[in-house]
Amino acid sequence: MRTEEGFKPEPLEWYPGEQPTLLAQAFDLACDHGLSITQLADQLAWKVPRIREFLGVPDIRPVLRVMR
DSSP: OOTTTGGOOOOGGGGGTTOOOHHHHHHHHTTTOOHHHHHHHHHOEEEEOHHHHTOOOOOSOOOOOOOO
């Protein structure tokens, strides 16, 4: 279904004012019981970056840069 027009992921920036607060609140509650972002992504069958975007959690992994 992801190939269908109505089901493609869209950036949250396309919808100013939209804040997925219920997911963030549910995740905070689940974190108290040991759930990780990766486990949440597995449960929802979403990719981790998408979950981070919805939760407003920055990606803190190091970035590789090529220097001359």
